[in-house]
Amino acid sequence: MARSTEPGMRAATRRATIEAIKERARHHLAAEGAPGLSLRAIARDLGMVSSGIYRYYDSRDSLLTDLIVDAYDSIGAAAEAANRAHRSRSIEHRFVAIAEALRSWARAHPAEYGLVYGTPIPGYAAPADTIAPAVRVSMVLLRLLADGVADGSIHATDPVPTPRSVRSELASLTELAGVDIPAPVLARGLQSWTAIFGTISFELFGHLHNVIVDYDGFFHHTMERLARFVVGQPD
Amino acid sequence: MARSTEPGMRAATRRATIEAIKERARHHLAAEGAPGLSLRAIARDLGMVSSGIYRYYDSRDSLLTDLIVDAYDSIGAAAEAANRAHRSRSIEHRFVAIAEALRSWARAHPAEYGLVYGTPIPGYAAPADTIAPAVRVSMVLLRLLADGVADGSIHATDPVPTPRSVRSELASLTELAGVDIPAPVLARGLQSWTAIFGTISFELFGHLHNVIVDYDGFFHHTMERLARFVVGQPD
């Protein structure tokens, strides 16, 4: 009480303001999309003069980068949590649980999903800071594959031979990720990965409109099939 | 030669101007994306005053609608052509051929692909005119499934039972499309459809960057597997 205020007070209000900026930014993202995100609109919402934002972000792009990093971290954390919650279950079960967690996240945060998995923002080049968070969600799948290979529940062979060129680039990927997964398994994993996001995007972007009514049921069913495919179950 | 000009001359130059507008619009689409598409910029390119555009389109949205319709028609025609060119081949072969045609089209027209299969444009509501062209590409797949069921090369049964709710909505879809396809086959078809577009989007939107080098090889391999899945081949 000797000091007029606690030390770290300024830092705390600063963090709070940054959070408030991002909260408003996410709000506008949902309404107008990434290209329509405006620093002036955010400042207005916060009762601040437009130039005030520049105390916190030195450009519109740096705010976008922050939002992208947050989105990747958030969906990555969701995947990790689902994996953790089901860690004692079968590989197939865990696969489905992770996929459903991804979809739930996407439905809860459609604008942020679009930000990272939708059409790239023209004129925006993602800086290197976004790479690590982007990979986080993929690591969950890679570890799942490694677990399945280790305990024998994922078949390492394949009826369709993996082409040489694909084999070799998958091999260098496993090295990079520090996991040892046979190429056919990795190929199936990558294919299932694109299928999960394809299904989520089709739903979110409206391409299943008038086709599917029970989105939950369709997604669950699709993921169960995909899980069988990943482990190499005869289909 | 009696008339100062041929009849229909005005209509022809009008068509040509509309084509020029759309050509410039597609060009800007590629550079700035749909939300950055500007009527003034197009007019400028054409050496026309900005209000001149309003002789041809009564708003920015109606130009967007035209571009969307064209994109759907164009990718639909590409799928139809691929199907036609391979019509005497096996179902699996035709499936792969159609998928590769879709991917080729997407790579040749990335902005238009993003326009129809990417993040929805905020504030733009697609009018009913876009429905018919949007369905065109799906019809190619539906007919392929029907052919395969008819000649026995697609298995109508499934190891994973199709949930009741999904079954019933798929049944109403076949009625609508005027084709008779068993629910399990339709389910696999729809799942493969989302997987095709998921794979194309992942490639185009940059999510396979630093993961895949040989995109052609990976895509082809993925589609071959998917084709086996669609016909119900043991995997």
Next chain:
DNA sequence: TGTACATCAGTGAACGCGCGTTCACTGATGTAC
């Protein structure tokens, strides 16, 4: 414990830009008789 100084948050004005859309208009092109 008190004071001097440095840091920081937020202001307000301005620069220079682009946008969609409306409106009254001119002049050329097509059509009907």
Next chain:
DNA sequence: TGTACATCAGTGAACGCGCGTTCACTGATGTAC
């Protein structure tokens, strides 16, 4: 074949708006001695 009229393409000015970013500034908050 020639003329009168209607249609249409494109002009130019204007309305009212929003944007990102810079800059010199004020006043409050924190820090060092």
